Amino acid sequence: MRSPSSLKQEFLKKWILGLQVCNSLKNMNVFERKKAIKLSADVAMASSRNGKTCWSRALIANASRNDNGKEFVEKILGSDYERQNKNSTMSRRTRCRKILKRSCTTIRKAMKRSTPSRPKVLAFSVAKKMIKKRTQLLKSVVPGGEFMDEVSLIEETLDYIISLRAQIDVMKSFANATEIENRKKDQQW
Amino acid sequence: MEPRSSTIGPSLDPNALDSFQFNEEIQQLMTVPQENASSFTALLELPAPQAMELLHHSPESKDSAAPAPAHSNSHTVTVDAHHTPYHFPVGANLTFPSNIALIERAARFSVFAENINNTTTDKNNHNNNNHSPETTESLPSNSSGNLGKVKNEPAESDSNKPNSPPPAENKRSVKRKEREKKVKVTTKKSKSGANESSEDAEKLPYVHVRARRGQATDSHSLAERARREKINARMKLLQELVPGCNKAAGLKRLGDKYSGLALDQIAFGSHFIEIEILMPIKKISGTALVLDEIINHVQSLQRQVEFLSMRLAAVNPRIDVNLDSTLAVESGSLMDSNLSNMVMPLMWPEVQVNASRQQYQQQWHLDAHHQPVWGREEESHNFVTPENSLLSYDSSANSGR
Structure with a gap:
């Protein structure tokens, strides 16, 4: 993994491209603008990961579904867009899922055999349900999480958290800078 | 002999080059801290002529690079001519001098001497086996005029045998070859690195799993256990990353002691089920807490992004990306020195x-x-x-x- 500062650089470079697209769009109210800014930031963040992670690919795919986001995606990714659409490495993932499914069925069979009259096992299944619920929630939070198995889900979450932090840092300093600039302009007038 | 001596003048160049590198090496060796004080004793353990040679020769080869080339030619030749240059009879009547200045010098170059002791003895054979093209070429022309050349040596080595090669020079040539090889190897690696990594990615990850006593050993539960261990490792990383996970992790650790048993036995359908099942429940509830924390953290980060984009939208009514001014302000402000530092190289990387x-x-x-x-x-x-x-x-x- 690259160093966080280089990640930030990459993100800022791409985000500025996205903001230029925002600039070209006229006649927006605050909320539309906010949406545009957020979309551009997300796409820039995802593209700065170079399509190596699932969440970034999913984010880009989601963004390119509506036409407004498609503009950002094409602008920010540029020539990489077609390339990233092509490569897909799903073979390993399916294998993992197959193993998972098999093991789940064996567990279920065993549970059926042993569960009926045991409160402890019942508690166990309750706890399992708790985890399942939370995993579902996490999958809905992380972009593209619906298609991940648990191992890659946790990996992707790690990566996603790191990139979110970088994104927030850059956005914060950018907002501060623009605020200061605006204040200076006000003083000048 | 005659053409050789005529070409000594131009051949000064690569040799001077060598000595230049050699000085660097010596300096590196000197700067490296030596932890064992037995380097001087290691020197004592050498055959006497060799030790003498070391003591006499090393300062000279370090200080004066100019006279070195003439020697180095002759010495490399002698090494090739006598295939076992270091196995001199120890019974040569040579006593180790108890000169104080000499000992001091030896102590100064003890690092060097020890290094030679280590490297030359095992690499010398190697050097003799695969000659580089230049040495093999120079060998036939010089083997006859060998003795005459060696006599050009300074008089300080009078107690030694006349053709004892100074290890310093020899080591130099060895080192040079080694370095070349190293460069080759590294570049090769970097070339083939991409291929290898892609191959590795395609290969199925081979998992080493060992079943403890009482654990199931069929392939499914082994795979399942490997998967769970993987998940646990990732979870630990996530816990370190997400603040406030430690409390939840403490609960989880309670259950970790008893981990890895219950699920397998359920899968196996054996009789241990009732005994081991309680603790994993605690473990699982701990895992649930950790997951809660993670979800909260991710959501808060996402909310922060939303808030920031809202703020940006409000701050700049028309997103006027006047880049130069913005970035100039950014670098001028002391808000985020990191960002300002990284903005500048961003332009022309x-x-x-x-x-x-x-x-x-x-x-x-x-x-x-x-x-x-x-x-x-x-x-x-x-x-x-x-x-x-x-x-x-x-x-x-x-x-x-």
Whole structure:
């Protein structure tokens, strides 16, 4: 993994491209603008990961579904867009899922055999349900999480958290800078 | 003999080059802290003539680079002529001098001496086995005039046998070859690295799992256990990353002691079920807490992004990306020194890199055997392809001949 500062650089470079697209769009109210800014930031963040992670690919795919986001995606990714659409490495993932499914069925069979009259096992299944619920929630939070198995889900979450932090840092300093600039302009007038 | 002596003048160049590198090596060796104080005793354990040779020769070869080339030619030849240069009879009537100044000097160069002791003894055979083309060429022409050359040695080695080769010079040539090989190997690695990594990615990850006592050993539960261990490792990383996970992790750790048993036994359908099942429940609830924390953290981060984009939208009514002014303000403000630092190189990263590379290659082509190029090569191994380094090296050697 690259160093966080280089990640930030990459993100800022791409985000500025996205903001230029925002600039070209006229006649927006605050909320539309906010949406545009957020979309551009997300796409820039995802593209700065170079399509190596699932969440970034999913984010880009989601963004390119509506036409407004498609503009950002094409602008920010540029020539990489077609390339990233092509490569897909799903073979390993399916294998993992197959193993998972098999093991789940064996567990279920065993549970059926042993569960009926045991409160402890019942508690166990309750706890399992708790985890399942939370995993579902996490999958809905992380972009593209619906298609991940648990191992890659946790990996992707790690990566996603790191990139979110970088994104927030850059956005914060950018907002501060623009605020200061605006204040200076006000003083000048 | 005669053509050889006439070419000594031009062949000064690569040798001077060598001594230049050699000085660097010595300095590196000197700066490296030596932890064992037995280096001097190691010197004592050497055969006496060799030790004498070391003591006498090493300062000279370090200080005066100019007279070195003439010796080095003759010495490499002698090494090739006598295939076992270091196995001198120990019974030669030589006593180790108890001169204080000499001992001091030995202590000063003890690092060096020990290094020689280590490297030359095992690499010398290797050196003799695969000659580089230059030594094999120089051998037939010089084997006859061997003795006459050696007599050119300074008089300080009078107590030694006349043809005992100074290990310093020999080591130098060995080292040079080693370095060349290293460069080759590293560049090869970097070349084939991409292929290898892609191959590794395609290969199925081979998982080493060992079943403890009482654990199931069929392939499914082994795979399942490997998967769970993987998940646990990732979870630990996540816990470190997400603040406030420690409390939840404490609960989880309670259950970790008893981990890895219950699920397997359920899968196996054996009789241990009732005993081990309680603790994993605690573990699982701990895992649930950790997951809660993670979800909260991710959501809060996402909310922060939303808030920031809202703020940006409000701050800049018309997103006027006047980049230069914004970035100038940014670098002027003390808000985020990191960002301001990274904004500046952001503008011309490719240009700078390309420029420096071009410059480098120009110099490379211009002066193939100019001394500082070698130093630069050591600093930046990345640019040196094996073909390049070989070619330039040969050219310098040939021009010397």
